[in-house]
Amino acid sequence: MMNAAIQTNIARLQIMKAKVLAALRKGENYELKTELNSEYKERRKEAVRRVIANMTVGKDVSGLFTDVLKNMHTDDLEIKKLIYLYLINYAKTQPDLVILAINTFVKDAEDTNPLIRALAIRTMGCLHVQEVLDYLCDPLRKCLKDPSPYVRKTAAMCVAKVFDLNASVAEENGFVESVREALSDSNSMVVSNAVSALVEMNDMAPDHNVWSLDSNLVSKLLTAINECIEWGQIAILETLVEYVPRDEKEAENICERVLPRLQHANGSVVLTTARLLLRYEQYVRRADLLTQFSKKMVPPLITLLSSEPEIQYVALRNINIILQRHPKLLSKEIRVFFCRYNDPIYVKYEKLDVLVRICSERNTEPLLNELKEYAKEVDVDFVSRAVQAISKLAIRYDSAAEKAIQVLLELLQTKVNHIVQNVMVAIQQIVRRYPHRFDSVIEDLCEFIDDVNEPDARAAFIWILGEHSETIANISNILTSCLESFLEEEDESVQLALVSAAVKFFLKSPQQGQALVLKALQTATEKCSNPDVRDRAYIYWRLLSADPNAARSVVLAEKPPVELENADLSPQLLEELIAELGSVSSVLQKPAKLFVYKLTEKAGVPRGSDTVGMGLGDAESTLAGGSEGKGASGGAAIDTTNEGEPELLISF
């Protein structure tokens, strides 16, 4: 009873609160309304400012539309700009009322001040309202021919906005044609905005034949690029990337003309130039030129590593892609990728990837020392990647294995929990790659048995025990103690490893192993709830009872050599990403059609067609290999524990 009463009271209070809030809100808008209609200019100005401030934080001020509009006709540029901002935001919600503003816009577009003419035309384009279009056409036509380049560059961009809203209006009025003509404008800023506008329109409607590059146009762009501001240079470079040169001569010429851009202070100009040079490798055949290009590319790419961390990150992701095309490009520069202690973690990850990628047999030693330092750092994920990198190097280079094992053993001595787990997995992979080369160190590993507590690491450790049961003195005790906690082992990978290790031990030394293997198989078949483990144990059991020799040939067979997981992108994806160097897709290392909806639609139903399906697969594999450190290490460990017995599967 009491509760119900309280609840109704609460409900009543909430309603009251809502009402009060609504009144307050209305109150503020009401107050603003009065202020906007004040007879004093300063108060009106302040009111407009407050309206914009409210709009920024997300309050609804659309109700003030007409009141704001009343203040539009003013000489005060600040108020004008603020009201335009308001209009851009709310025009779509009040298309009928926008017409009231048109007069001022049209008048402004004829102002003597080019800043105001440009402002008017820029804002009108942003309104995104069909009703405005008819009124926009005349001023736009004039502005495209305006004497001031500032107005012309704004008008060129405005055509793209019109095209976005209604392509046929833009075409029928000859606006698109005017933008094409603007490519020959004497002012480079107009040219670069025209290029951006044309590219944009072409992307919106590829079948409209908005423009096509020919060599005549290309030479114009190449001239403009020297005078353009940096952003314009990017626009032109991006356009040239898509261009297919007429012949080899032209391709060479383009490359040579853009080469100086590599010295630009703006990192994105540098990356876009690199994109163009890499893309044009298919058109340029002269080997000396190609070497010259890639030689010139190296220093600027490395310089990017001293820019702001975010740009470094983009650069590193791209260097990773470039290296798949030119694996040897940076092999002399390995030290510049050494991590600084205070690098942001995302930069460290990428540097680590690049380090492993460019490491040659000659510099494994300094790199392994470096990785040892990283393995002692604080970030657990980074540590795990560093340790994985050590095993990767050892697997790739025979000569590095010795040093790698030594480094890993030193790391074990730290006894830091997460380091020990990772190291154990790494050692297993190396031992698997070089069977019996490191038998002498196996014994030392056993002292860490109590420190190994993660399933992956335990499974790895037990696998090592099984493989080397003959070299370990008290193997029987160790395995027995492991078996005692068999059912408590939460993870099936450990249980599987333990069953296999017991069988291996038995086959190698039947005398000592008999009791143990019996116990292991019994526990696994009778008490274990996991069907996979039970099945594995049954298989072993039958195999052993049917023919021990056959069992030996199956269980102790020579294993296929370990190979490094291929972290490379597929050739198609690589080609695609090279053509989009510096872009979001190069950072994500996924094809653009996966996250740009416009392209997804264009590609049709994605999963149906062959190429798209392939793209999807690539994206997933890069995701698993690159960004999800934990997942990848888990997956790899499970794979390798099963690898011990692939023959078993084949023989059945």
Next chain:
Amino acid sequence: MLSAVFIYNQKGEVLISRLYRHDVKRSVADVFRVHVISSPTAVVRSPVTTLGSTSFFHIRYDNLWLCAVAKNNASAAMVFEFLYRLLGLGVSYFGRFDEEAVKSNFVLIYELLDEILDFGYPQNMEVDTLKLYVTTESVRSRNVVESQAPQSITMQATGSTTWRRNDIAYKKNEAFVDVIESVNLILSAKGTVLRADVQGQIVMRSFLSGMPECKFGLNDKLVLDRDAASNAVGRGGNMRGSTRSRSLGTRAGGMGGVGDGESVEIADCQFHQCVRLGRFDTDRTISFIPPDGEFELMRYRTTENVNLPFKVLPVVRELGKSRVEYEVLVKSNFSSNLSATNMAVSIPTPPNATKCRIKVTGVGKAKYHPEENAIVWKISRFQGLQETSLTAVVDLAPMAKPTPWSRPPISLDFQVLMFTASGLLVRFLKVFERSNYQSVKWVRYMTKAGSYEIRI
């Protein structure tokens, strides 16, 4: 292309929200806040966040988040360059760029955002030009706007030298060149140099009339070798150039460790957009029409023959779980005429340190800073070819769950005037102008610590 730009405060409240295209809604700002700013994982794993078809790019500065939004496959490199440029504009306009500054100048920021992006495409972002027509409150009066003929403003905003007005006049024509080098080092615990490089910056302050054509020369190995190979006549010309400019002729008095006539191998350099890249590419001539006032003329990087200004010899012993002992010796490795200032050596201590007993033999004062987990050793002035040392004993508190100490590196901060770690020298700066005036040029050198890490 960018669809929107947002500025948030530390808590994720939107301070500025400007949409450029109609493919995003204002509420997209909330998506970024929820997924990145208030995300429970404290560390940002990537500055690019793609959610569905929307990509968010962010940088952080002071207590602000600057975020740009794109729906297409935009150039990530360009977006970040843009955001940093926006940051630079803010700093240049308001002195400080923080929540306070954004809140009190939001009208101006909206004006700027309207000017520097059109339909999501970056436009002219040169501070000097923008300041002509997007002005702060105090400067804004109708008279100023009127007196600057708008035609000439827009001509400059779109002209081929957008960075310079053509009606600049000074009574005394001067140019100051500052060579500022940051030296980066990673030294292994065993004392081997893992990585050493120099990032140089040449900042120029030009107070020159008219449209001056400048030519700038360094002791660039490629140029000197070529000059030596070609003929002596060309060299003579250069020499004359350098004697005319007074202070440049006398050169940097006692440049420690760098003899005259030595040249420097520049691994790479980048230039301000005023420099004609084509000329540099063909014959490595640095020629330009400078902006008025201060600007960064070029950046360069050298990796060969780096003169490390300081040697640090650390011995750090962990004695059981209760004590760490330090012996750190620092030696300066430059001419005794020069001296380093504002030097600080930060020596990391384990997080569970309780007490530090520190003794400095030589110069400087050292203090334990528990909040930084470090002993900070400050040396206000440190002469060349000198040494100083510190010994410390740090007591550790017992820990419930002993985790070993990750032993972060010792890091140094310093600046040394009239010293370049790369050995770089300015050989000449020539100014040609139609009116043929005399100009005075000055050059200063400074080397400071970039990330100077000594592992222990």
